[in-house]
Amino acid sequence: METITLFSILAAGIAIGLGAIGSAIGEGFIAMKAVEALGRQPNASGKLIRVMIVGQAVTEAAAIFALVVSLILVFYTPEAGESIYKGYYLLSAGLAIGLGTIGAGLGGGLPGGSCMEGIGRQPENSDILTIQMIVGQAVTQTSSIFALTVSLILLSIDPSNDIVKVFAVVGGGLAMGLGAIGPGIGDGLVAKNANLAVGKNPRQMGLLTRTMVIGQAITETTDIYSLVVSLILIFVV
Amino acid sequence: MEAITGQELIRAVALLGAGIAMGLGAIGPGIGEGFVAGKACEALGKRPDQSQLITRTMIIGQAISETTGIYSLIVALILIFVV
Numbered sequence: 248m249e250t251i252t253l254f255s256i257l258a259a260g261i262a263i264g265l266g267a268i269g270s271a272i273g274e275g276f277i278a279m280k281a282v283e284a285l286g287r288q289p290n291a292s293g294k295l296i297r298v299m300i301v302g303q304a305v306t307e308a309a310a311i312f313a314l315v316v317s318l319i320l321v322f323y324t325p326e327a328g329e330s331i332y333k334g335y336y337l338l339s340a341g342l343a344i345g346l347g348t349i350g351a352g353l354g355g356g357l358p359g360g361s362c363m364e365g366i367g368r369q370p371e372n373s374d375i376l377t378i379q380m381i382v383g384q385a386v387t388q389t390s391s392i393f394a395l396t397v398s399l400i401l402l403s404i405d406p407s408n409d410i411v412k413v414f415a416v417v418g419g420g421l422a423m424g425l426g427a428i429g430p431g432i433g434d435g436l437v438a439k440n441a442n443l444a445v446g447k448n449p450r451q452m453g454l455l456t457r458t459m460v461i462g463q464a465i466t467e468t469t470d471i472y473s474l475v476v477s478l479i480l481i482f483v484v
Numbered sequence: 485m486e487a488i489t490g491q492e493l494i495r496a497v498a499l500l501g502a503g504i505a506m507g508l509g510a511i512g513p514g515i516g517e518g519f520v521a522g523k524a525c526e527a528l529g530k531r532p533d534q535s536q537l538i539t540r541t542m543i544i545g546q547a548i549s550e551t552t553g554i555y556s557l558i559v560a561l562i563l564i565f566v567v
Contacts, residue, residue, distance in 0.1 A: 350514070354518075410488050410492070410496065411488075411492055411495050411496045411499065413496075414496035414497065414500045415496075415499035417500060417503070418500040418501070418502055419503055420503070421500075421503040421504055421507045422502070422503035422504070422505075422506040422507040423507070424507060425507025425508050425510065426506055426507045426510035427510075428510075428514070429510050429512060429515045430514035431514070432515050432518060433513075433515045433516070433517050433518020433519070434514075435518065436515070436518035436519055436521075436522040437518050437521040437522045438522075439522060440521075440522030440523060440526045441522070441525035443525075443529070444525050444526050444528060444529025444530075445529070447529055448530070448532070451528065451532045454532055454535055455525055455528055455529060458521070458524060458525055458528055458535070458538075458539060458542070459521070459525055461521075461539070461543075462517075462518075462520070462521020462522070462542060462546070463518075463521065465517055465521065465543065465546045465550075466514060466517040466518045466546070468550060468553070469510035469514050469550070469553040469556075470510065470514065472510060472553060472557045473506050473507060473510045476502065476503070476506040476557065476560045476561070476564075477503070477506075479561075480499060480502065480503055480564065483564075484499055484564060
């Protein structure tokens with residue numbers, strides 16, 4: 248039993264320690280661009296600060312997912328006679344959400360930053376830029392939602408008594424966690440440039456949003472491969 | 485925990501390796517495809533009349549970026565089901 252608790256507190260640290268990296272950098276990026284834009288357009292400070300806080304709140308979601316899993320792990324109480332292999336499942340859950348939220352946090356910051364840049368240039372476009380930013384950030388969060396799903400599955404299923412299966416489960420957590428980093432950053436890059444383009448040419452917003460969503464969907468494919476491999480490793484092997 | 489030896493160890497490490505292969509292998513294509521689509525959006529903002537050409541080129545470019553992700557998927561599936 249003590250061994251499982253040892254694993255659960257280690258996993259809690261990994262989850263929130265890694266999970267805080269992305270969101271923190273992403274939010275810092277948004278604030279940096281907001282300050283830069285304020286230097287250019289001090290009159291638009293109300294709009295800029297409001298949109299900055301909305302963008303940062305959406306970016307924060309990834310870190311909140313990591314926090315939730317971390318708190319579940321901190322307060323995890325093993326049942327009497329539970330197999331010590333459950334410890335590896337908990338470690339895998341921590342790795343999945345910790346690594347998996349780095350990309351979404353960084354990616355969420357990129358469209359937020361370019362939205363600030365656009366408002367700083369033309370404050371009258373702030374409404375459409377905010378909508379564009381939120382759509383882009385929402386799609387970016389899918390990679391962290393996949394990681395959260397895998398993490399919650401790992402927290403809740405009963406451990407197997409087969410040692411080979413334990414290796415498979417740790418592999419599944421790493422597959423989802425590492426696999427979510429790239430698509431998260433990639434989705435953010437798409438949304439960043441789409442937002443910049445909308446800021447320069449607001450009349451083409453429909454075309455740009457459509458292209459952005461198609462581009463993000465294609466970027467998301469490797470994330471889906473990781474999810475599939477992760478679920479195969481957890482349930483099929 | 486009991487000792488793990490021989491064929492079982494190979495199988496266990498292959499499964500762990502499958503996870504690492506797919507996980508690390510997905511990072512590059514994810515960022516690369518995002519780069520392509522981002523620049524495509526930038527180009528569309530400047531030349532909306534060329535949307536057909538830009539979207540087509542974007543999808544071809546992303547498909548080629550995707551190939552290494554598919555290699556990782558195949559290697560992961562081989563490690564899971566064949567080794």
